[in-house]
Amino acid sequence: MKARLLASSHRIDGIGLAPAPSLDEALHQACREQHRRIDRFIQLALLGAARCAGGRPLDPSTALYLGSGVGPAGNNIIVQEQICRDKVLPRPFNFVNTLGSSATFFVAKELGLEGQGWWVARRGATFEALLELALTDLELGIAPAALVGVAEECPQPVADQRRRLGVKAETPLAEGSHWLLLEKGGGPESLEAEFELQGEALLAALALRWRPEDAVAFGPSVPPELRAELARGRQEFTPAFPGEHDSAAAAFVTDFLENKGDGRLHLVAGLAPNHALISVTPKI
Amino acid sequence: MKTPSVRVAGLGLACALGLGLENCVRSLRAGERPARPLSLEGWGDPIRLPFYSFPDDGRGPFDPERLERMLPQIAEEALSAAGLSPKQRRRTALFVGSTAYGIARAEGEYLSLLERAPGSSFALSRIGFQEIRELMRETCGIEGPDFAFNTACTASANALLAAQRSLSVGRFDHALILGVELANRTTLTGFSGLQLLADELRPFDARRSGIVLGEGIGAAVLERGSGRLNFPGGSSNSDTYSVTSANPDGSSIARLEAEVLARASLKPDAIRGIKAHGTASPLNDAGEAAGLRKTFGLLPPLTALKPYLGHTLGACGIVEFALLGGALAEGFLPAVPGFSQEDPLLGVRPLTAAAPAPDGTYLLNYFGFGGNNTALLLEKSA
Numbered sequence: 001m002k003a004r005l006l007a008s009s010h011r012i013d014g015i016g017l018a019p020a021p022s023l024d025e026a027l028h029q030a031c032r033e034q035h036r037r038i039d040r041f042i043q044l045a046l047l048g049a050a051r052c053a054g055g056r057p058l059d060p061s062t063a064l065y066l067g068s069g070v071g072p073a074g075n076n077i078i079v080q081e082q083i084c085r086d087k088v089l090p091r092p093f094n095f096v097n098t099l100g101s102s103a104t105f106f107v108a109k110e111l112g113l114e115g116q117g118w119w120v121a122r123r124g125a126t127f128e129a130l131l132e133l134a135l136t137d138l139e140l141g142i143a144p145a146a147l148v149g150v151a152e153e154c155p156q157p158v159a160d161q162r163r164r165l166g167v168k169a170e171t172p173l174a175e176g177s178h179w180l181l182l183e184k185g186g187g188p189e190s191l192e193a194e195f196e197l198q199g200e201a202l203l204a205a206l207a208l209r210w211r212p213e214d215a216v217a218f219g220p221s222v223p224p225e226l227r228a229e230l231a232r233g234r235q236e237f238t239p240a241f242p243g244e245h246d247s248a249a250a251a252f253v254t255d256f257l258e259n260k261g262d263g264r265l266h267l268v269a270g271l272a273p274n275h276a277l278i279s280v281t282p283k284i
Numbered sequence: 285m286k287t288p289s290v291r292v293a294g295l296g297l298a299c300a301l302g303l304g305l306e307n308c309v310r311s312l313r314a315g316e317r318p319a320r321p322l323s324l325e326g327w328g329d330p331i332r333l334p335f336y337s338f339p340d341d342g343r344g345p346f347d348p349e350r351l352e353r354m355l356p357q358i359a360e361e362a363l364s365a366a367g368l369s370p371k372q373r374r375r376t377a378l379f380v381g382s383t384a385y386g387i388a389r390a391e392g393e394y395l396s397l398l399e400r401a402p403g404s405s406f407a408l409s410r411i412g413f414q415e416i417r418e419l420m421r422e423t424c425g426i427e428g429p430d431f432a433f434n435t436a437c438t439a440s441a442n443a444l445l446a447a448q449r450s451l452s453v454g455r456f457d458h459a460l461i462l463g464v465e466l467a468n469r470t471t472l473t474g475f476s477g478l479q480l481l482a483d484e485l486r487p488f489d490a491r492r493s494g495i496v497l498g499e500g501i502g503a504a505v506l507e508r509g510s511g512r513l514n515f516p517g518g519s520s521n522s523d524t525y526s527v528t529s530a531n532p533d534g535s536s537i538a539r540l541e542a543e544v545l546a547r548a549s550l551k552p553d554a555i556r557g558i559k560a561h562g563t564a565s566p567l568n569d570a571g572e573a574a575g576l577r578k579t580f581g582l583l584p585p586l587t588a589l590k591p592y593l594g595h596t597l598g599a600c601g602i603v604e605f606a607l608l609g610g611a612l613a614e615g616f617l618p619a620v621p622g623f624s625q626e627d628p629l630l631g632v633r634p635l636t637a638a639a640p641a642p643d644g645t646y647l648l649n650y651f652g653f654g655g656n657n658t659a660l661l662l663e664k665s666a
């Protein structure tokens with residue numbers, strides 16, 4: 001499945017011991033509206049989506065696909081602590097913002113979208129799931145364009161979040177917002193993806209697409225042996241991120257597009273043994 | 285572009301009406317409305333509310349093992365009806381919709397932690413949709429890719445829609461769609477705080493005053509082809525009027541109904557009946573009635589299922605799809621109990637007695653927080 005790549009945005013911040021940086025000023029710069037009763041997760045989503053749109057008017061029928069591996073974690077923690085620990089009813093906006101569709105609401109409102117607005121997740125491969133649905137809908141002509149994004153929040157304190165995620169005490173964590181704007185068709189700037197590829201089919205698909213100036217990258221769930229086999233003789237793209245979050249594949253793609261690497265990027269991602277091969281061709 | 289229809293190969297259902305689709309349809313036909321009182325202690329004055337819970341199994345509504353116990357059973361009902369072999373199951377894609385996923389279990393674990401270590405911060409170590417993926421793999425042999433929808437009360441309706449589209453372009457041979465909503469403290473206290481709850485569900489009635497919550501698990505297996513019950517697809521859109529209700533002027537809902545009919549190349553008079561979202565909240569019923577009036581010159585027979593099973597939130601997409609599918613197969617459209625006083629501002633009158641359900645296409649409406657609107661079509665064929 002292939003789509004024309006119209007725009008992208010990339011943001012990733014390492015989250016240390018200090019309070020996470022405020023997003024208020026960046027939001028003020030990026031958004032047309034001042035949105036009320038939103039939490040940090042919605043701020044991250046809004047910021048990435050607005051930057052991806054870049055001030056261009058979108059067709060109101062553009063379909064929106066937003067997701068996250070861990071979702072509005074900070075708000076969910078507040079709500080659980082209100083209910084279970086403090087024995088108070090959750091505040092209405094906290095409760096409503098536990099739903100992913102609150103974030104799609106604010107993104108749609110900001111960008112004037114009236115088309116489909118879906119929130120979809122797949123732990124460890126949310127971006128791949130969103131892309132698969134968006135490309136299917138573009139192929140069917142459900143919408144003229146697709147705005148596809150992930151947002152990953154890292155609530156403080158980081159040590160508590162590491163425990164929740166089950167990662168080592170020294171693991172650096174990040175939060176991010178990574179977005180693509182796609183429309184049906186191909187062209188000089190494009191994204192092509194195949195999903196549920198296993199073994200020989202994955203090797204063959206990569207060999208077919210490969211050109212010497214290209215680079216290959218790997219999501220975190222690609223087994224080391226497979227990774228070694230696929231990387232042999234190929235230039236590898238390994239961006240330096242300040243920390244981990246649950247949507248690594250999205251971060252790889254939008255980082256590559258932002259930094260306009262030479263050639264194309266072929267990202268092997270997804271959850272083993274069903275891998276996705278996502279190829280992006282940036283504007284050279 | 286019209287997407288090819290897919291066949292409903294199997295259905296499974298658990299709700300307040302019973303366990304198993306056949307039992308639920310039998311209770312529906314009998315007109316049962318099994319809401320029961322539920323009490324939540326510990327929040328100042330106790331919260332007492334009617335709730336449509338599963339038939340009592342003696343373990344209480346907050347039993348943390350419920351998901352693991354009941355979900356495979358209902359999924360298996362649909363998978364067995366579809367007759368999928370182990371090989372077919374391994375390649376089957378999983379589409380899930382819920383608002384709360386496994387939050388009841390996370391609440392239980394957190395409350396246990398607070399007993400051991402008062403004042404602790406929330407230690408969510410589980411992600412509900414990941415658990416469901418693993419549960420389906422272990423118990424039902426489903427190994428295809430998974431998609432977890434969280435678009436509030438349209439979640440499993442959108443899961444159905446995405447599955448239908450994926451099948452229609454040949455991405456998969458089979459899809460298992462699940463909707464899950466189990467009793468939990470987060471939802472019950474959250475809706476109490478929003479003051480949207482009522483003592484009785486009366487969709488479209490002049491005395492309607494809000495929703496009554498319920499729990500449900502629905503399952504469907506879809507496959508390419510056609511049969512006696514087919515799913516031609518639907519449409520979904522966004523309404524940015526308010527994060528908690530559709531525009532009461534009906535404009536976004538009328539736009540949705542027009543899209544779903546256009547995609548299926550149908551005229552309004554081809555619709556044989558409508559299953560309304562029918563939450564019985566003043567604003568949402570106003571928006572739905574206005575949208576339907578704008579779309580249909582003469583309104584087809586109108587039913588609503590929430591008076592029988594409560595508002596099952598993210599599960600209602602598949603739960604009401606399965607229950608309506610079961611009723612259509614039995615040849616009837618259920619009445620809307622609780623309706624007796626027409627609201628002149630709405631101008632719609634739902635069925636007050638069960639009606640015959642002829643072959644043809646039926647419209648199913650779903651609306652959710654976050655301005656998410658979805659309409660589906662269900663086709664009964666000879």
